């Protein structure tokens with residue numbers, strides 16, 4: 001067991017108390033405290049916008065707080081700038097690296113260093129040697145004479161840390177240092193962090209990756225909405241401890257979500273009820289949910305969570321093992337025909353293999369699901385009118401409805417498939433990755449189409465792997481994990497952090 005110095009208050013290296021900071025109307029920090037001990041890696045956890053960076057920027061002298069005290073090694077400071085903080089041994093390493101790309105590694109490490117400035121003629125040989133000593137301390141094998149700009153991003157970040165050491169920093173603040181690193185690069189950064197920690201440096205670490213926090217931290221402080229929530233040593237902390245504190249308030253709302261959604265959405269009809277649906281493969285492992293008319297529900301989850309399997313089971317593409325599906329209170333059987341009759345229609349995830357017949361015309365693709373139905377006999381001209389109606393409504397760009405589908409752009413092909421599904425007059429339109437491989441313009445158009453369909457009262461369930469898309473189009477966010485529904489959150493309550501927590505099984 002290594003001895004960790006300093007849990008005693010007298011040993012506190014940094015003490016921040018009563019820190020508040022407003023940016024115009026935004027109260028970024030409200031009476032926040034933070035204590036840092038020598039020789040610890042202290043993770044600052046919190047959702048986006050909780051105030052983590054603001055707190056570090058205040059400590060590092062980048063910005064000033066409105067109120068509060070910053071005490072470094074027993075002395076109160078109000079750092080007017082970064083240099084003043086560095087003089088007291090506090091260095092903030094932000095994502096916007098402050099290195100000068102054209103200068104050498106050694107020059108950057110000692111840039112603005114007191115000794116260098118004072119020496120009239122700078123002895124770069126000595127500087128390089130001193131730089132090598134620091135790099136050795138970090139077990140880094142980097143040529144000190146090459147321009148920093150030629151190094152990969154992860155090494156540049158390490159050079160910034162070396163620079164902090166050149167300034168004899170005893171407090172190093174790392175704001176999301178891993179966000180653009182590859183896993184092996186993260187590992188070497190962690191080695192450097194551990195090395196410094198063992199030398200007694202206090203390190204603050206910020207990351208949105210749960211795995212990283214749990215791996216590296218000795219202690220945690222959690223912020224939420226600009227407030228201090230809790231602080232604890234790593235021994236008592238696991239992912240649910242963190243998530244509860246980061247999202248506690250919202251979590252309370254989740255519990256009620258399934259109860260309150262219906263009430264919160266007056267005028268919406270409870271359209272589809274899925275109860276403990278299971279498929280034969282077990283990939284869909286007891287999903288229950290309710291979908292409403294006029295609503296877009298976004299289904300998020302990681303690859304392999306069972307989202308595609310779920311929607312395919314819903315429309316009878318996959319064998320149902322157990323559970324029930326009801327549309328407007330009427331039981332729906334497990335075949336594709338049952339699903340279509342009940343008004344469930346799926347735009348599958350892989351257009352090329354599952355839905356689009358590329359050599360067939362736009363007209364034939366669009367009518368593929370509805371033409372065979374014996375109850376709708378139609379003439380060629382009636383068909384043409386229907387197809388042109390959809391081409392208009394969904395603004396499908398094609399010169400000729402009898403041209404092969406493959407002559408259309410991906411976005412327009414997708415619109416044809418959506419039209420095909422709408423042509424059977426569904427009550428619930430399900431889309432699996434509707435904008436995959438589609439450009440931005442067509443994406444926006446598809447979102448617009450979905451919104452206007454929902455406004456007409458259609459219920460829409462859309463599976464997407466892009467959180468941004470989920471947030472952009474959904475009224476409600478559903479999350480699947482390991483074949484089950486792990487969250488059902490109204491859009492206003494949904495945050496990236498919360499969805500990720502649910503997708504990784506941290507919210508049950």
Ligand SMILES: Nc1ncnc2c1ncn2[C@@H]1O[C@H](COP(=O)(O)OP(=O)(O)OP(=O)(O)O)[C@@H](O)[C@H]1O
Pocket residue numbers: 023024026027028046047048049050051052053054055
């Ligand atoms: N310079 C600024 N001007 C205006 N508002 C700001 C500024 N800096 C931060 N804020 C606001 O203050 C709040 C806290 O932001 P901060 O960047 O500290 O959060 P964070 O916890 O670091 O979030 P993230 O995890 O997204 O990096 C946010 O609402 C943010 O929009």
Ligand SMILES: [Mg+2]
Pocket residue numbers: 052053054175
């Ligand atoms: Mg930040």
